[in-house]
Amino acid sequence: MTRIHVPVSLRWSDIDAYGHVNNAEMLRLLEEARIRAFWADDSLGADADAPATAVIAGGPGADTITLIAGQQIEYLAPAPYGRRPLDVQLWIGRLGGASIEICYEVRSPVVDDAEQEVYARASTTLVLFDVATNSPRRLTDAERSTWTEYLEEPIAFRSR
Amino acid sequence: MTRIHVPVSLRWSDIDAYGHVNNAEMLRLLEEARIRAFWADDSLGADADAPATAVIAGGPGADTITLIAGQQIEYLAPAPYGRRPLDVQLWIGRLGGASIEICYEVRSPVVDDAEQEVYARASTTLVLFDVATNSPRRLTDAERSTWTEYLEEPIAFRSR
Amino acid sequence: MTRIHVPVSLRWSDIDAYGHVNNAEMLRLLEEARIRAFWADDSLGADADAPATAVIAGGPGADTITLIAGQQIEYLAPAPYGRRPLDVQLWIGRLGGASIEICYEVRSPVVDDAEQEVYARASTTLVLFDVATNSPRRLTDAERSTWTEYLEEPIAFRSR
Amino acid sequence: MTRIHVPVSLRWSDIDAYGHVNNAEMLRLLEEARIRAFWADDSLGADADAPATAVIAGGPGADTITLIAGQQIEYLAPAPYGRRPLDVQLWIGRLGGASIEICYEVRSPVVDDAEQEVYARASTTLVLFDVATNSPRRLTDAERSTWTEYLEEPIAFRSR
Numbered sequence: 001m002t003r004i005h006v007p008v009s010l011r012w013s014d015i016d017a018y019g020h021v022n023n024a025e026m027l028r029l030l031e032e033a034r035i036r037a038f039w040a041d042d043s044l045g046a047d048a049d050a051p052a053t054a055v056i057a058g059g060p061g062a063d064t065i066t067l068i069a070g071q072q073i074e075y076l077a078p079a080p081y082g083r084r085p086l087d088v089q090l091w092i093g094r095l096g097g098a099s100i101e102i103c104y105e106v107r108s109p110v111v112d113d114a115e116q117e118v119y120a121r122a123s124t125t126l127v128l129f130d131v132a133t134n135s136p137r138r139l140t141d142a143e144r145s146t147w148t149e150y151l152e153e154p155i156a157f158r159s160r
Numbered sequence: 161m162t163r164i165h166v167p168v169s170l171r172w173s174d175i176d177a178y179g180h181v182n183n184a185e186m187l188r189l190l191e192e193a194r195i196r197a198f199w200a201d202d203s204l205g206a207d208a209d210a211p212a213t214a215v216i217a218g219g220p221g222a223d224t225i226t227l228i229a230g231q232q233i234e235y236l237a238p239a240p241y242g243r244r245p246l247d248v249q250l251w252i253g254r255l256g257g258a259s260i261e262i263c264y265e266v267r268s269p270v271v272d273d274a275e276q277e278v279y280a281r282a283s284t285t286l287v288l289f290d291v292a293t294n295s296p297r298r299l300t301d302a303e304r305s306t307w308t309e310y311l312e313e314p315i316a317f318r319s320r
Numbered sequence: 321m322t323r324i325h326v327p328v329s330l331r332w333s334d335i336d337a338y339g340h341v342n343n344a345e346m347l348r349l350l351e352e353a354r355i356r357a358f359w360a361d362d363s364l365g366a367d368a369d370a371p372a373t374a375v376i377a378g379g380p381g382a383d384t385i386t387l388i389a390g391q392q393i394e395y396l397a398p399a400p401y402g403r404r405p406l407d408v409q410l411w412i413g414r415l416g417g418a419s420i421e422i423c424y425e426v427r428s429p430v431v432d433d434a435e436q437e438v439y440a441r442a443s444t445t446l447v448l449f450d451v452a453t454n455s456p457r458r459l460t461d462a463e464r465s466t467w468t469e470y471l472e473e474p475i476a477f478r479s480r
Numbered sequence: 481m482t483r484i485h486v487p488v489s490l491r492w493s494d495i496d497a498y499g500h501v502n503n504a505e506m507l508r509l510l511e512e513a514r515i516r517a518f519w520a521d522d523s524l525g526a527d528a529d530a531p532a533t534a535v536i537a538g539g540p541g542a543d544t545i546t547l548i549a550g551q552q553i554e555y556l557a558p559a560p561y562g563r564r565p566l567d568v569q570l571w572i573g574r575l576g577g578a579s580i581e582i583c584y585e586v587r588s589p590v591v592d593d594a595e596q597e598v599y600a601r602a603s604t605t606l607v608l609f610d611v612a613t614n615s616p617r618r619l620t621d622a623e624r625s626t627w628t629e630y631l632e633e634p635i636a637f638r639s640r
Binding site: 012013015016017019022024025081 | 332333335336337339342344345401
Binding site: 168169171172173188191192195196210243 | 328329331332333348351352355356370403
């Protein structure tokens with residue numbers, strides 16, 4: 001089981017009046033993990049820091065835009081603020097022709113051997129969209145072969 | 161078909177570097193519509209402005225907390241910034257024992273007789289949680305009878 | 321004393337773990353009021369809804385970009401969430417060659433004859449920047465004459 | 481010249497439709513740096529990661545609330561998104577009876593020996609507020625002696 005691990009730091013402003021990470025803000029954390037895991041844009045700098053899966057030439061001005069077709073999320077436990085980054089784990093639930101399903105588990109920070117709490121599980125359907133032709137484009141061979149390693153069962157959500 | 165209509169104003173900061181309402185920000189718009197549609201908190205002021213469905217004594221300090229168990233969203237068209245509020249339409253997709261499924265369509269502003277564009281469709285599973293007993297609580301009769309009028313088919317999402 | 325009044329609706333997510341509008345979020349409210357008061361972009365739609373001061377052809381893709389050189393804000397009272405829009409009052413504190421100082425008072429919602437609370441006072445120095453020449457550009461005569469009507473004393477902040 | 485250095489990671493969603501870190505979002509980055517620099521709350525976890533200046537028992541539920549009286553910010557250059565955290569440098573511009581002035585420089589990421597760009601300079605006036613007595617409280621001796629080391633000239637803003 002090969003997952004991409006992206007540490008994502010919380011901000012105190014992610015916490016809402018209930019004292020936990022806000023439900024919509026949780027999708028921002030997913031977005032940040034997804035971009036760091038999949039975009040390979042020179043302009044982001046520090047490409048040495050990018051994971052091996054970062055092979056989409058993404059970002060504004062790029063040839064490919066990544067459109068989000070849909071998302072699903074399940075909240076398992078309230079996530080508190082803390083100094084250490086959350087451990088967002090990502091994998092590919094499905095490799096389609098022009099789309100991929102990205103799956104996530106948002107976990108409590110990695111602290112020694114302590115067991116982690118799972119705050120949320122989610123999935124995003126991402127469509128690769130070619131700016132020049134204004135239409136979806138097929139995954140490249142490079143994308144497909146890179147991501148196949150991270151293919152795992154999609155999340156079985158409790159409902160729907 | 162009876163829906164609750166909540167006008168929700170966009171902010172320019174909802175727009176991300178792609179020039180459209182950000183995918184996570186869209187869930188904030190749902191949250192805002194949901195709170196305005198369902199919370200009946202005196203502290204919100206202007207209860208005369210609240211719709212008839214606003215019967216949950218919500219908000220921090222209230223007896224009932226509304227926990228979000230899960231959400232699903234489908235993006236149909238990019239939503240641009242504009243002066244006029246979006247027309248968020250809500251209905252109840254399912255009335256459970258201690259939970260409800262809220263369904264949404266996020267539509268372009270109401271402008272005369274112009275046909276509206278649907279930007280997104282979504283659903284939220286909300287659990288009513290009793291602060292005193294620290295456990296889910298059943299819908300009250302008042303809640304059930306008020307909301308039954310807005311019961312409609314849940315959204316059939318394209319995927320999953 | 322002529323001020324521009326822009327109603328800006330709060331969102332529940334503006335409220336942080338302290339139960340009040342977050343300090344940084346307050347600047348988003350200023351931004352929203354400023355854009356609605358000064359931008360005259362057809363793409364915003366509903367120009368009929370724009371105030372008379374909205375004469376900058378702003379927004380991405382426009383000839384003029386409005387750059388923010390600096391801001392100052394003073395928080396006078398915590399702002400709670402509520403259904404009714406805050407009353408953001410704006411005026412011009414200084415008309416420069418290529419820049420203006422916008423002043424704000426963020427006030428509690430307008431409710432009949434009730435006295436309003438002032439939550440914050442702030443100022444923004446805005447530079448009009450010409451995209452084609454990549455440099456600041458002078459105020460046009462139309463801008464200057466339109467805005468002169470709203471010229472009032474700048475805010476005397478308590479400190480600095 | 482002793483400054484506190486807090487690395488603050490950007491999120492792609494900090495970037496607005498102009499392609500740079502949004503002006504209001506910049507104050508969120510200041511907030512995050514400030515909390516990490518000054519709050520000593522066990523509940524934040526990983527106190528070993530906290531800088532020596534983190535001696536305010538802050539956060540909701542604490543005895544002391546830190547109220548923001550005012551802020552000033554000057555934007556020097558647009559800040560782009562990137563993988564590496566910004567280098568937010570903080571120091572104390574003034575130690576008052578019950579308040580401190582925190583000064584910041586928001587700089588580009590630390591990359592080897594490369595010269596850093598300064599994106600923004602800012603200051604926050606923070607009042608220590610005692611929850612029990614509902615009034616400002618004097619700095620403790622421990623706070624004063626800890627922070628004196630970081631006392632430096634306040635920022636001379638270009639205007640006002």
